[in-house]
Amino acid sequence: MSLPPIDYERPKCLHDAFSLLEEMGIPMAGGTDVIIQLRESYLKGDFSPRLVVDLKDLDELSGIEDQGEHILIGAITRLSDLIENELLVHYAPSIAEAASRMGSIQIRNKGTIGGNICNAAPCADSIPPLLIHDAVLILASKGETREVDLENFLRGPGKTDRRKGEILIGVKVKKRDEGGEFFIKLARRDALNKARMNFAAWLNLRDGKISEARFAAGAIAPHPIRVREVEELLLGEEPSEALFIRAGRIVRDKMLEITGRRWSTPYKSPVVENLTARVLSEAARRAR
């Protein structure tokens, strides 16, 4: 009910998918966002016909593959298949953890990681953990395949660098053999929630000092971001509560710089500070 008139195609090969997408098709992976957006646009009075191109039969987009230094996660891999995947649990546990906290079981059984990336919600839970794994996206169109850093791909709420006719094939994440990582999410309730904020951090220690650091935050800016000022602050320092509190203040200032003061700022500022400190100290604890 209340879906606009659509045509539906489920191409069996990439070539056919490219052709269909050139004709103004909307790519659909799991559909848990696309179908809702179609319904919303219909309710707002947009009855224009669309072509939904269902990508679920494209083998090139499925599976989780060990590529040595990287793990390649196919774009149509369902969120529920990330949670217990051995490669991810071992080398990228924050990605598995984030997946387990998304939507509901029903949503995770249908929603995909590629969909979560391309939908580009500011609060997308998969993105901060992908950012701390230096995620690179593989995008293909007729006659061209390109790789783009996830960080540069995100442009704003629902906006990405995906070009017309392009399909996200998969996302390549760096394995973390060393160090420790953590994902944390704050929402109004535990299940079926949208993150008010989400953070991911990876720290590596050498001789008791932080030798490598990644820190990413979601929902505090138009798209999830890596906060390099935090990473720079941490390098060469010994992990300590005081250090992580300083990091929290940097993230708070970054949020204020990007979004300005809002009605929620008095609540959000101390929470951003505290959660930043918490995610960093847990990552440090795991790195030891």
Added chain:
Amino acid sequence: MKKLTVNFTVNGERVRLRVPANRTLLDILREDLGLTGTKRGCDTGECGACTVLMNGRSVNSCLVLAGEVEGAEIITVEGLGGEEALHPLQEAFLEEDAVQCGFCIPGMLMSAKYLLDRNPDPSEEEIREAISGNLCRCTGYIPIIRAIKRAALKLKERK
């Protein structure tokens, strides 16, 4: 808008239908097949009242397009059991008074079945997690959780 021909099975029976592409699996079940056990709640994948099993996984049928069901195996609450032979989950829900208005129950049953299919001996925490995508506004979750525990015991005894 082109119509689609879709072939799939519902509760073990083969179905072949010609439907507009903007129908959802929920529309098909309720309107085309008369299987009104599956309920329409929010129509946005948040309430879980329309939960069915699709190829063994629980999904919100309001978020499944007609074309996606091609070749799929669907189990609805009608496929669990009927009046003559109730499924242990259905029996347990009756015995524990875990049904008040009943609107959320078909979805609860399907989420519970999905849990018990994979985990025959769930902890209370696991049961809570398993039904966290299903909203209930009147029965209350306590009797529902009790019923799922009871069903797990019944299923174990039958083995």
